[in-house]
Amino acid sequence: MKEQEYIIKNAQSFELKDIFECGQCFRWNKETDSSYTGVFGGNVINVSKQGKDVIFKGICEEDIKTTCKKYFDLDRDYEKIKDKLSKIDNHMKKSIEYGQGIRLLNQDLWETIISFIISANNNIPRIKGIIERISKIYGDEIIYNEKSYYTFPTVEQLAKATVEDLRKLGLGFRDVRVYKTTHMILEKRVDLKALEKEEDFNKVRETLLTLSGVGPKVADCILLFSTLKRWEAFPIDVWVRRVMNDLYIQNEDETKVNKTQIEKIAREKFGNLAGIAQQYLFYWKREA
DNA sequence: GCGCAGGGGGTCG
DNA sequence: CGACCCCCTGCG
Numbered sequence: 415m416k417e418q419e420y421i422i423k424n425a426q427s428f429e430l431k432d433i434f435e436c437g438q439c440f441r442w443n444k445e446t447d448s449s450y451t452g453v454f455g456g457n458v459i460n461v462s463k464q465g466k467d468v469i470f471k472g473i474c475e476e477d478i479k480t481t482c483k484k485y486f487d488l489d490r491d492y493e494k495i496k497d498k499l500s501k502i503d504n505h506m507k508k509s510i511e512y513g514q515g516i517r518l519l520n521q522d523l524w525e526t527i528i529s530f531i532i533s534a535n536n537n538i539p540r541i542k543g544i545i546e547r548i549s550k551i552y553g554d555e556i557i558y559n560e561k562s563y564y565t566f567p568t569v570e571q572l573a574k575a576t577v578e579d580l581r582k583l584g585l586g587f588r589d590v591r592v593y594k595t596t597h598m599i600l601e602k603r604v605d606l607k608a609l610e611k612e613e614d615f616n617k618v619r620e621t622l623l624t625l626s627g628v629g630p631k632v633a634d635c636i637l638l639f640s641t642l643k644r645w646e647a648f649p650i651d652v653w654v655r656r657v658m659n660d661l662y663i664q665n666e667d668e669t670k671v672n673k674t675q676i677e678k679i680a681r682e683k684f685g686n687l688a689g690i691a692q693q694y695l696f697y698w699k700r701e702a
Numbered sequence: 703g704c705g706c707a708g709g710g711g712g713t714c715g
Numbered sequence: 716c717g718a719c720c721c722c723c724t725g726c727g
Contacts, residue, residue: 437711534712540722541711586720591713629713651711696711 417558418478419471427492428468429515430461436516436697438639440529440542441549441566453549454485455522456565458558473558487517487643499691502683505661506691509698516693519639523606524599525566526640531591531627533635540584547583548572573600591627598625615646630673638689645689648680654692657699 422428434442434450442452449462451472459472459482470482483489496514500507528548533541545566552567552575573596580589598604604621612618615637622633630650637647648654650673658676659668662683684691 530711531713535710535719536712536721537710537723539724543722581720584720584722586722587713587718588720627713631712635711649711653711700711 415473415475417471418474419469420479420482421470422468422488424466425468426466427496427515427517428463428486430463432513432515432697433486433517433519435701436513436693437538437700438519438635438693439521440533440538440545451563453556453563453565454525455481456554456556457481458556458563473556485520487520490517492517495687495690499684499687499694502691506694509694512702513694513697516690516697518643518690518693520641520643521639522566523610523636523640523642524569526636527595527599527622527625527628528566528572528592530632530635530639531595531625532585532588534588534591534627534629534632536588544584548575551575551583569596569600572596588627594626595628610641615644618642618644619647634689638693646686648677648684648688648692650676651696653696653700657695660699661695 430448430450434444434452439452441454442450444450445460447462449460451458451460453459456475457473459470459474459478462469470478472478474481496510500510529541529545532544546564549564549566552571553565556563556565572592575593575596577589577593580592585592599606604625609618609621612621619633619637622628622636623630628636634647634649636642637644638649650658655671655676656668658679659665659671662679663671663675665671680688680692
């Protein structure tokens with residue numbers, strides 16, 4: 415396949431570090447020239463910035479412009495969203511100033527499900543390593559600039575792995591969860607195509623929760639970071655609990671803060687922008 | 703350098 | 716509510 419290129423001149427709300435290191439994705443790696451290279455679908459893309467211009471180049475199954483517009487959520491007006499959120503209070507304003515270049519990616523639903531099952535009680539370097547090994551063994555090779563990259567396996571490809579195979583790749587106790595979920599999806603006990611079409615937020619969430627290894631937090635990550643793109647989703651992990659307690663609840667014992675209490679405040683304050691608000695707060699608190 | 707303890711984007715039973 | 720696998724990191 416031939417290399418393609420797409421350039422956005424004078425881009426707004428697009429910072430590489432903010433996008434790739436805010437915790438939504440696991441397959442983007444920083445190059446020595448500080449650009450990032452990643453694999454999604456059958457594409458290998460390198461993204462760099464020159465001043466305010468964003469440069470995408472790489473190997474693409476289809477047109478690179480269409481592909482990147484979709485994946486990087488380029489048709490959404492983040493400036494407008496940030497304006498709206500900044501007016502809520504000073505905390506939001508500050509967190510947005512910090513992570514002003516965040517965009518929420520439209521990642522493949524299947525890949526996002528498996529990736530976040532793996533993320534449970536795990537740390538980012540290890541999560542990335544596991545996903546890389548899974549891709550290398552069960553995905554397809556793509557060669558770009560004389561280097562090998564590997565696509566994330568399809569459902570059928572990953573279904574070839576036994577529980578023991580997965581254990582050998584370092585998944586630990588998540589092996590059974592990934593195995594079970596893969597086969598639930600393969601056998602269409604959960605139909606991902608149908609799930610993409612379902613409009614009712616709670617129905618989608620309930621369906622995700624039937625998958626092995628998918629609890630409330632993982633479900634909300636899938637809802638927010640995949641092509642499902644449900645901005646109402648508000649994943650609550652230790653960091654979000656911490657920042658929400660610090661800013662809005664101020665309980666002496668952070669571990670005693672009730673989840674429903676956090677959800678209530680999030681809904682009241684951020685409404686249908688809760689998901690993206692969470693992301694600014696999370697990234698801000700975690701990095702700073 | 704190297705060995706080792708500690709902990710990590712939760713979920714399940 | 717405790718157990719869960721194990722790679723990574725950081726410290727001695």
